[in-house]
Amino acid sequence: MQRKLSLKASLLFIFLIPFMSMAGGDTPKTDKKSEIKAYIQHHLQDSYDFSLFSYTTEDGSHKYVGAPLPVILWDNGLVVFASSKFHHGETVAEVDGNFYKLYHNKIYKTDALGTINYDDHQHPTNLKPLDLSITKGVVMILITALLMFFLFRGLARSYAQNKGIATGTGRFFEPIVLYIRDDIAIPNIGQKKHMRYMPFLLTVFFFVWFLNIFGLTPLGVNVTGNIAVTTALAIMTFLITNFTGTKDYWKHIFDPLGDSMPWYGKVPLYIILIPIEVLGVFIKPFSLLIRLYANMQAGHIVLMSLIGLMFIFKSWLGSPLSFGLAFAISLIEILVALLQAYIFTMLSALYFGFASEEHDHHDEAHAH
Amino acid sequence: MEIPVMVGAGLVVIGVGLGIGRIGGSAMDAIARQPESYGKIQTAMLIAAALIEGIGFAALFAVS
Numbered sequence: 001m002q003r004k005l006s007l008k009a010s011l012l013f014i015f016l017i018p019f020m021s022m023a024g025g026d027t028p029k030t031d032k033k034s035e036i037k038a039y040i041q042h043h044l045q046d047s048y049d050f051s052l053f054s055y056t057t058e059d060g061s062h063k064y065v066g067a068p069l070p071v072i073l074w075d076n077g078l079v080v081f082a083s084s085k086f087h088h089g090e091t092v093a094e095v096d097g098n099f100y101k102l103y104h105n106k107i108y109k110t111d112a113l114g115t116i117n118y119d120d121h122q123h124p125t126n127l128k129p130l131d132l133s134i135t136k137g138v139v140m141i142l143i144t145a146l147l148m149f150f151l152f153r154g155l156a157r158s159y160a161q162n163k164g165i166a167t168g169t170g171r172f173f174e175p176i177v178l179y180i181r182d183d184i185a186i187p188n189i190g191q192k193k194h195m196r197y198m199p200f201l202l203t204v205f206f207f208v209w210f211l212n213i214f215g216l217t218p219l220g221v222n223v224t225g226n227i228a229v230t231t232a233l234a235i236m237t238f239l240i241t242n243f244t245g246t247k248d249y250w251k252h253i254f255d256p257l258g259d260s261m262p263w264y265g266k267v268p269l270y271i272i273l274i275p276i277e278v279l280g281v282f283i284k285p286f287s288l289l290i291r292l293y294a295n296m297q298a299g300h301i302v303l304m305s306l307i308g309l310m311f312i313f314k315s316w317l318g319s320p321l322s323f324g325l326a327f328a329i330s331l332i333e334i335l336v337a338l339l340q341a342y343i344f345t346m347l348s349a350l351y352f353g354f355a356s357e358e359h360d361h362h363d364e365a366h367a368h
Numbered sequence: 369m370e371i372p373v374m375v376g377a378g379l380v381v382i383g384v385g386l387g388i389g390r391i392g393g394s395a396m397d398a399i400a401r402q403p404e405s406y407g408k409i410q411t412a413m414l415i416a417a418a419l420i421e422g423i424g425f426a427a428l429f430a431v432s
Contacts, residue, residue, distance in 0.1 A: 287419070287426070288422075290425050291421065291422045294428065339414075343414065343418045346411070346414070346415060346418075
Protein backbone atom coordinates (compact mmCIF):
# COMPACT_ATOMS: atom_id res chain seq x y z
CA MET A 1 0.00 0.00 0.00
CA GLN A 2 2.80 2.30 0.94
CA ARG A 3 4.61 1.56 -2.29
CA LYS A 4 1.49 2.10 -4.40
CA LEU A 5 0.88 5.48 -2.86
CA SER A 6 4.41 6.66 -3.46
CA LEU A 7 4.15 5.44 -7.05
CA LYS A 8 0.98 7.44 -7.52
CA ALA A 9 2.58 10.51 -6.02
CA SER A 10 5.61 10.25 -8.24
CA LEU A 11 3.41 9.71 -11.32
CA LEU A 12 1.42 12.81 -10.45
CA PHE A 13 4.65 14.68 -10.01
CA ILE A 14 5.89 13.60 -13.44
CA PHE A 15 2.68 14.75 -15.11
CA LEU A 16 2.78 18.06 -13.32
CA ILE A 17 6.30 18.95 -14.35
CA PRO A 18 5.56 20.23 -17.84
CA PHE A 19 2.84 22.49 -16.42
CA MET A 20 5.18 23.79 -13.76
CA SER A 21 7.73 24.83 -16.31
CA MET A 22 4.97 26.26 -18.49
CA ALA A 23 3.63 28.41 -15.66
CA GLY A 24 6.96 30.09 -15.06
CA GLY A 25 7.66 33.03 -17.36
CA ASP A 26 5.03 33.54 -20.04
CA THR A 27 6.74 36.05 -22.31
CA PRO A 28 10.06 34.26 -22.90
CA LYS A 29 8.15 31.15 -23.92
CA THR A 30 6.33 32.82 -26.81
CA ASP A 31 9.65 34.30 -27.92
CA LYS A 32 11.18 30.86 -27.87
CA LYS A 33 8.25 29.51 -29.87
CA SER A 34 8.55 32.08 -32.63
CA GLU A 35 12.31 31.61 -32.61
CA ILE A 36 11.91 27.87 -33.19
CA LYS A 37 9.33 28.55 -35.88
CA ALA A 38 11.71 30.92 -37.65
CA TYR A 39 14.50 28.37 -37.32
CA ILE A 40 12.40 25.62 -38.92
CA GLN A 41 11.33 28.01 -41.69
CA HIS A 42 14.97 28.83 -42.31
CA HIS A 43 15.93 25.16 -42.43
CA LEU A 44 13.26 24.31 -44.98
CA GLN A 45 14.51 26.95 -47.39
CA ASP A 46 17.51 26.82 -49.62
CA SER A 47 20.34 29.12 -48.55
CA TYR A 48 23.23 30.94 -50.17
CA ASP A 49 25.85 29.58 -47.77
CA PHE A 50 26.59 26.12 -46.44
CA SER A 51 26.38 26.82 -42.71
CA LEU A 52 26.33 23.79 -40.44
CA PHE A 53 25.42 25.58 -37.21
CA SER A 54 25.64 28.98 -35.55
CA TYR A 55 26.08 30.11 -31.97
CA THR A 56 26.06 33.36 -30.04
CA THR A 57 29.35 34.43 -28.50
CA GLU A 58 29.66 36.06 -25.09
CA ASP A 59 29.68 39.57 -26.52
CA GLY A 60 26.34 38.86 -28.24
CA SER A 61 27.43 38.46 -31.86
CA HIS A 62 26.37 35.49 -34.00
CA LYS A 63 29.07 33.17 -35.14
CA TYR A 64 28.43 30.86 -38.13
CA VAL A 65 30.33 27.67 -38.86
CA GLY A 66 30.31 26.73 -42.52
CA ALA A 67 31.47 27.76 -45.95
CA PRO A 68 30.30 30.55 -48.26
CA LEU A 69 29.11 29.58 -51.74
CA PRO A 70 29.35 31.48 -55.03
CA VAL A 71 26.48 33.80 -55.92
CA ILE A 72 25.96 34.05 -59.67
CA LEU A 73 23.61 36.76 -60.95
CA TRP A 74 22.69 37.98 -64.41
CA ASP A 75 22.23 41.72 -64.13
CA ASN A 76 23.11 43.24 -67.53
CA GLY A 77 26.16 41.02 -67.45
CA LEU A 78 27.45 38.23 -65.31
CA VAL A 79 27.99 39.11 -61.63
CA VAL A 80 29.86 36.58 -59.49
CA PHE A 81 30.81 37.01 -55.85
CA ALA A 82 31.07 34.94 -52.68
CA SER A 83 28.00 34.80 -50.47
CA SER A 84 30.17 35.81 -47.49
CA LYS A 85 29.68 39.39 -48.75
CA PHE A 86 26.10 39.28 -47.48
CA HIS A 87 27.24 38.38 -43.96
CA HIS A 88 24.12 36.19 -43.61
CA GLY A 89 21.81 38.95 -44.74
CA GLU A 90 23.16 41.52 -42.31
CA THR A 91 25.03 43.71 -44.81
CA VAL A 92 24.67 44.95 -48.38
CA ALA A 93 27.01 43.35 -50.89
CA GLU A 94 28.77 45.76 -53.26
CA VAL A 95 30.01 44.47 -56.62
CA ASP A 96 31.38 46.89 -59.26
CA GLY A 97 29.20 49.76 -58.05
CA ASN A 98 26.00 47.67 -57.82
CA PHE A 99 24.44 46.84 -54.47
CA TYR A 100 22.62 43.64 -53.64
CA LYS A 101 20.77 42.69 -50.49
CA LEU A 102 19.35 39.46 -49.15
CA TYR A 103 15.75 39.91 -48.10
CA HIS A 104 13.63 36.90 -47.09
CA ASN A 105 16.19 34.63 -48.75
CA LYS A 106 15.92 36.40 -52.11
CA ILE A 107 18.46 38.74 -53.69
CA TYR A 108 17.29 42.27 -54.53
CA LYS A 109 19.14 45.13 -56.15
CA THR A 110 19.26 48.09 -53.79
CA ASP A 111 21.08 51.37 -53.18
CA ALA A 112 24.15 51.70 -50.96
CA LEU A 113 22.08 51.71 -47.77
CA GLY A 114 20.13 48.59 -48.71
CA THR A 115 16.68 50.23 -48.81
CA ILE A 116 13.85 47.90 -49.75
CA ASN A 117 10.77 49.62 -51.20
CA TYR A 118 7.37 48.04 -50.72
CA ASP A 119 4.13 48.18 -52.64
CA ASP A 120 0.68 48.19 -51.01
CA HIS A 121 0.79 44.47 -50.25
CA GLN A 122 4.16 44.59 -48.45
CA HIS A 123 5.91 43.03 -51.44
CA PRO A 124 9.31 44.50 -52.31
CA THR A 125 9.35 46.48 -55.55
CA ASN A 126 13.14 46.37 -55.93
CA LEU A 127 14.65 44.84 -59.05
CA LYS A 128 15.34 41.12 -58.80
CA PRO A 129 18.31 40.03 -60.93
CA LEU A 130 18.20 36.59 -62.58
CA ASP A 131 19.62 34.25 -59.94
CA LEU A 132 21.80 31.32 -61.07
CA SER A 133 23.63 30.90 -57.77
CA ILE A 134 25.22 27.69 -56.57
CA THR A 135 23.12 27.35 -53.42
CA LYS A 136 23.26 24.72 -50.70
CA GLY A 137 20.75 22.56 -52.59
CA VAL A 138 22.72 22.81 -55.82
CA VAL A 139 25.91 21.79 -54.00
CA MET A 140 24.10 18.77 -52.55
CA ILE A 141 22.74 17.80 -55.99
CA LEU A 142 26.24 18.02 -57.47
CA ILE A 143 27.70 15.93 -54.63
CA THR A 144 24.97 13.31 -55.10
CA ALA A 145 25.56 13.25 -58.84
CA LEU A 146 29.30 12.72 -58.33
CA LEU A 147 28.68 10.06 -55.69
CA MET A 148 26.28 8.19 -57.96
CA PHE A 149 28.66 8.50 -60.89
CA PHE A 150 31.57 6.92 -58.98
CA LEU A 151 29.46 4.29 -57.22
CA PHE A 152 27.84 2.97 -60.36
CA ARG A 153 30.92 3.36 -62.54
CA GLY A 154 32.64 1.19 -59.94
CA LEU A 155 29.80 -1.32 -60.06
CA ALA A 156 29.97 -1.50 -63.85
CA ARG A 157 33.76 -1.83 -63.83
CA SER A 158 33.73 -4.57 -61.22
CA TYR A 159 31.53 -6.65 -63.54
CA ALA A 160 34.04 -6.34 -66.33
CA GLN A 161 37.06 -7.09 -64.15
CA ASN A 162 35.55 -9.85 -62.06
CA LYS A 163 33.77 -11.99 -64.65
CA GLY A 164 30.28 -10.70 -63.90
CA ILE A 165 30.45 -10.64 -60.11
CA ALA A 166 30.08 -7.35 -58.27
CA THR A 167 32.64 -6.38 -55.63
CA GLY A 168 32.74 -3.87 -52.77
CA THR A 169 29.80 -1.47 -52.51
CA GLY A 170 28.46 -2.96 -55.72
CA ARG A 171 27.38 -5.99 -53.71
CA PHE A 172 24.98 -3.77 -51.83
CA PHE A 173 23.62 -1.98 -54.88
CA GLU A 174 23.40 -4.90 -57.28
CA PRO A 175 20.26 -6.44 -55.70
CA ILE A 176 18.57 -3.03 -55.66
CA VAL A 177 19.31 -2.50 -59.35
CA LEU A 178 17.98 -5.98 -60.08
CA TYR A 179 14.89 -5.32 -57.96
CA ILE A 180 14.11 -2.18 -59.96
CA ARG A 181 14.49 -4.11 -63.19
CA ASP A 182 12.63 -7.27 -62.22
CA ASP A 183 9.93 -5.91 -59.92
CA ILE A 184 9.33 -2.36 -61.13
CA ALA A 185 10.29 -2.05 -64.80
CA ILE A 186 9.38 -5.42 -66.28
CA PRO A 187 5.91 -5.88 -64.68
CA ASN A 188 4.86 -2.31 -65.55
CA ILE A 189 6.50 -1.66 -68.89
CA GLY A 190 6.91 -5.13 -70.30
CA GLN A 191 9.76 -7.39 -71.29
CA LYS A 192 10.12 -5.88 -74.75
CA LYS A 193 10.56 -2.19 -73.97
CA HIS A 194 11.77 -1.94 -70.38
CA MET A 195 15.45 -1.45 -71.22
CA ARG A 196 14.62 1.83 -72.89
CA TYR A 197 13.39 3.28 -69.58
CA MET A 198 15.78 1.59 -67.15
CA PRO A 199 18.44 4.38 -67.15
CA PHE A 200 15.89 6.98 -66.08
CA LEU A 201 14.22 4.73 -63.50
CA LEU A 202 17.53 3.78 -61.87
CA THR A 203 18.81 7.35 -61.89
CA VAL A 204 15.66 8.82 -60.42
CA PHE A 205 15.41 6.09 -57.76
CA PHE A 206 18.96 6.50 -56.46
CA PHE A 207 18.91 10.28 -56.85
CA VAL A 208 15.74 10.68 -54.79
CA TRP A 209 16.80 8.06 -52.26
CA PHE A 210 20.26 9.53 -51.68
CA LEU A 211 18.93 13.05 -51.37
CA ASN A 212 16.20 11.93 -48.97
CA ILE A 213 18.82 10.22 -46.83
CA PHE A 214 21.11 13.28 -46.97
CA GLY A 215 18.15 15.30 -45.71
CA LEU A 216 18.19 13.25 -42.50
CA THR A 217 21.88 13.81 -41.80
CA PRO A 218 23.01 16.76 -39.66
CA LEU A 219 24.12 18.54 -42.84
CA GLY A 220 20.74 20.22 -42.67
CA VAL A 221 19.91 20.07 -46.36
CA ASN A 222 16.39 19.79 -47.69
CA VAL A 223 16.71 19.16 -51.41
CA THR A 224 13.84 16.79 -52.18
CA GLY A 225 11.65 18.95 -49.94
CA ASN A 226 12.22 21.79 -52.37
CA ILE A 227 9.37 22.13 -54.83
CA ALA A 228 11.66 23.28 -57.65
CA VAL A 229 13.66 20.05 -57.50
CA THR A 230 10.61 17.78 -57.45
CA THR A 231 9.05 19.83 -60.27
CA ALA A 232 12.15 19.27 -62.40
CA LEU A 233 12.01 15.52 -61.74
CA ALA A 234 8.29 15.37 -62.54
CA ILE A 235 8.80 17.37 -65.76
CA MET A 236 11.34 14.75 -66.86
CA THR A 237 8.80 11.98 -66.25
CA PHE A 238 6.19 14.03 -68.12
CA LEU A 239 8.43 14.61 -71.14
CA ILE A 240 9.58 10.98 -71.34
CA THR A 241 6.00 9.72 -71.02
CA ASN A 242 4.69 11.93 -73.79
CA PHE A 243 7.63 11.75 -76.17
CA THR A 244 7.77 7.95 -76.07
CA GLY A 245 3.98 7.65 -76.29
CA THR A 246 2.81 5.22 -78.94
CA LYS A 247 -0.12 5.66 -81.31
CA ASP A 248 -2.29 3.66 -78.93
CA TYR A 249 -1.44 5.99 -76.04
CA TRP A 250 -2.64 9.07 -77.94
CA LYS A 251 -5.61 7.17 -79.29
CA HIS A 252 -6.57 6.32 -75.73
CA ILE A 253 -6.57 10.02 -74.87
CA PHE A 254 -8.33 11.45 -77.91
CA ASP A 255 -10.44 8.49 -79.02
CA PRO A 256 -10.89 6.24 -75.99
CA LEU A 257 -13.99 4.43 -77.25
CA GLY A 258 -12.49 3.50 -80.62
CA ASP A 259 -14.66 1.58 -83.07
CA SER A 260 -17.08 0.34 -80.47
CA MET A 261 -19.47 3.24 -81.05
CA PRO A 262 -20.70 5.26 -84.06
CA TRP A 263 -19.49 8.88 -84.30
CA TYR A 264 -22.83 10.48 -83.33
CA GLY A 265 -22.75 8.54 -80.07
CA LYS A 266 -19.17 9.57 -79.35
CA VAL A 267 -19.61 13.33 -79.75
CA PRO A 268 -21.64 14.06 -76.58
CA LEU A 269 -19.42 11.71 -74.54
CA TYR A 270 -16.17 13.12 -75.86
CA ILE A 271 -17.11 16.66 -74.82
CA ILE A 272 -16.58 15.42 -71.26
CA LEU A 273 -14.14 12.53 -71.79
CA ILE A 274 -11.40 14.21 -73.79
CA PRO A 275 -10.88 17.15 -71.39
CA ILE A 276 -10.66 14.68 -68.49
CA GLU A 277 -8.10 12.54 -70.33
CA VAL A 278 -6.05 15.59 -71.30
CA LEU A 279 -6.14 16.90 -67.75
CA GLY A 280 -5.01 13.47 -66.55
CA VAL A 281 -1.85 13.79 -68.63
CA PHE A 282 -0.88 16.83 -66.54
CA ILE A 283 -2.28 15.68 -63.21
CA LYS A 284 -0.14 12.51 -63.19
CA PRO A 285 3.24 14.29 -63.00
CA PHE A 286 1.72 17.01 -60.81
CA SER A 287 0.72 14.45 -58.18
CA LEU A 288 4.23 12.99 -58.40
CA LEU A 289 5.85 16.32 -57.60
CA ILE A 290 3.43 17.24 -54.83
CA ARG A 291 3.73 13.82 -53.17
CA LEU A 292 7.51 13.83 -52.92
CA TYR A 293 7.71 17.51 -51.93
CA ALA A 294 4.99 17.35 -49.28
CA ASN A 295 6.25 14.09 -47.78
CA MET A 296 9.78 15.31 -47.31
CA GLN A 297 8.70 18.77 -46.18
CA ALA A 298 6.26 17.29 -43.64
CA GLY A 299 8.90 14.89 -42.34
CA HIS A 300 11.38 17.70 -41.77
CA ILE A 301 8.79 19.90 -40.05
CA VAL A 302 7.71 17.11 -37.67
CA LEU A 303 11.29 16.14 -36.84
CA MET A 304 12.43 19.69 -36.18
CA SER A 305 9.32 20.55 -34.17
CA LEU A 306 9.97 17.55 -31.92
CA ILE A 307 13.55 18.65 -31.39
CA GLY A 308 12.19 22.14 -30.70
CA LEU A 309 10.06 20.71 -27.87
CA MET A 310 13.26 20.40 -25.85
CA PHE A 311 13.65 24.18 -25.77
CA ILE A 312 9.97 24.84 -25.03
CA PHE A 313 9.67 22.47 -22.05
CA LYS A 314 12.93 23.60 -20.46
CA SER A 315 12.87 20.83 -17.85
CA TRP A 316 14.56 17.48 -17.33
CA LEU A 317 11.44 15.83 -18.77
CA GLY A 318 11.61 17.68 -22.08
CA SER A 319 14.91 16.36 -23.32
CA PRO A 320 14.28 12.61 -23.03
CA LEU A 321 10.74 13.06 -24.37
CA SER A 322 11.91 15.06 -27.33
CA PHE A 323 14.86 12.73 -27.93
CA GLY A 324 12.67 9.62 -27.80
CA LEU A 325 10.04 11.02 -30.15
CA ALA A 326 12.62 12.46 -32.55
CA PHE A 327 14.47 9.14 -32.59
CA ALA A 328 11.29 7.20 -33.39
CA ILE A 329 10.28 9.66 -36.12
CA SER A 330 13.82 9.51 -37.54
CA LEU A 331 13.52 5.75 -37.93
CA ILE A 332 10.18 6.20 -39.70
CA GLU A 333 11.75 8.89 -41.88
CA ILE A 334 14.47 6.46 -43.00
CA LEU A 335 11.68 4.16 -44.16
CA VAL A 336 9.82 7.08 -45.80
CA ALA A 337 13.00 8.13 -47.61
CA LEU A 338 13.17 4.72 -49.28
CA LEU A 339 9.41 4.46 -49.76
CA GLN A 340 9.11 7.82 -51.53
CA ALA A 341 11.98 6.97 -53.88
CA TYR A 342 10.27 3.63 -54.58
CA ILE A 343 6.86 5.25 -55.16
CA PHE A 344 8.31 7.87 -57.50
CA THR A 345 10.09 5.19 -59.55
CA MET A 346 7.10 2.85 -59.45
CA LEU A 347 4.60 5.47 -60.63
CA SER A 348 7.01 6.72 -63.32
CA ALA A 349 7.31 3.14 -64.57
CA LEU A 350 3.52 2.82 -64.50
CA TYR A 351 3.11 5.97 -66.61
CA PHE A 352 5.81 4.79 -69.02
CA GLY A 353 3.94 1.51 -69.22
CA PHE A 354 0.75 3.34 -70.24
CA ALA A 355 2.67 5.33 -72.83
CA SER A 356 4.52 2.44 -74.47
CA GLU A 357 1.59 0.04 -74.46
CA GLU A 358 0.63 -1.41 -77.82
CA HIS A 359 -2.72 -3.10 -78.04
CA ASP A 360 -2.97 -6.15 -80.15
CA HIS A 361 -6.03 -5.04 -82.09
CA HIS A 362 -6.63 -8.44 -83.56
CA ASP A 363 -7.13 -10.07 -80.17
CA GLU A 364 -9.16 -7.17 -78.87
CA ALA A 365 -11.65 -7.45 -81.72
CA HIS A 366 -12.21 -11.09 -80.84
CA ALA A 367 -12.53 -10.42 -77.15
CA HIS A 368 -15.37 -7.94 -77.58
CA MET B 369 -22.75 30.40 -45.14
CA GLU B 370 -19.09 30.27 -45.92
CA ILE B 371 -17.08 27.24 -44.85
CA PRO B 372 -13.44 28.00 -44.06
CA VAL B 373 -10.83 26.43 -46.35
CA MET B 374 -9.21 24.79 -43.33
CA VAL B 375 -12.39 22.81 -42.63
CA GLY B 376 -12.46 21.61 -46.22
CA ALA B 377 -8.85 20.46 -45.99
CA GLY B 378 -9.68 18.66 -42.74
CA LEU B 379 -12.59 16.87 -44.41
CA VAL B 380 -10.35 15.84 -47.30
CA VAL B 381 -7.78 14.44 -44.87
CA ILE B 382 -10.52 12.47 -43.06
CA GLY B 383 -11.54 11.00 -46.41
CA VAL B 384 -7.95 10.18 -47.26
CA GLY B 385 -7.49 8.51 -43.88
CA LEU B 386 -10.59 6.37 -44.36
CA GLY B 387 -9.50 5.48 -47.88
CA ILE B 388 -5.97 4.43 -46.97
CA GLY B 389 -7.33 2.54 -43.96
CA ARG B 390 -9.66 0.60 -46.22
CA ILE B 391 -6.84 -0.17 -48.66
CA GLY B 392 -4.63 -1.40 -45.82
CA GLY B 393 -7.44 -3.51 -44.36
CA SER B 394 -8.32 -5.05 -47.70
CA ALA B 395 -4.68 -5.81 -48.37
CA MET B 396 -4.49 -7.57 -45.00
CA ASP B 397 -7.55 -9.65 -45.90
CA ALA B 398 -6.08 -10.50 -49.28
CA ILE B 399 -2.73 -11.50 -47.79
CA ALA B 400 -4.51 -13.66 -45.21
CA ARG B 401 -6.36 -15.45 -47.99
CA GLN B 402 -3.43 -15.79 -50.35
CA PRO B 403 -0.16 -15.48 -48.46
CA GLU B 404 1.80 -16.61 -51.51
CA SER B 405 0.95 -13.45 -53.52
CA TYR B 406 2.14 -11.19 -50.69
CA GLY B 407 4.55 -9.23 -52.89
CA LYS B 408 2.05 -8.39 -55.60
CA ILE B 409 -0.62 -7.33 -53.09
CA GLN B 410 1.82 -5.11 -51.23
CA THR B 411 2.91 -3.36 -54.44
CA ALA B 412 -0.67 -2.75 -55.52
CA MET B 413 -1.52 -1.50 -52.03
CA LEU B 414 1.37 0.95 -52.00
CA ILE B 415 0.44 2.37 -55.41
CA ALA B 416 -3.20 2.87 -54.45
CA ALA B 417 -2.25 4.37 -51.09
CA ALA B 418 0.24 6.72 -52.74
CA LEU B 419 -2.35 7.91 -55.26
CA ILE B 420 -4.85 8.73 -52.51
CA GLU B 421 -2.19 10.28 -50.31
CA GLY B 422 -1.37 12.66 -53.16
CA ILE B 423 -4.89 14.10 -52.94
CA GLY B 424 -4.51 14.65 -49.20
CA PHE B 425 -1.25 16.48 -49.75
CA ALA B 426 -2.82 18.55 -52.51
CA ALA B 427 -5.52 19.63 -50.05
CA LEU B 428 -2.96 20.54 -47.37
CA PHE B 429 -0.95 22.31 -50.04
CA ALA B 430 -4.00 24.38 -51.04
CA VAL B 431 -4.46 25.78 -47.51
CA SER B 432 -0.81 26.42 -46.66
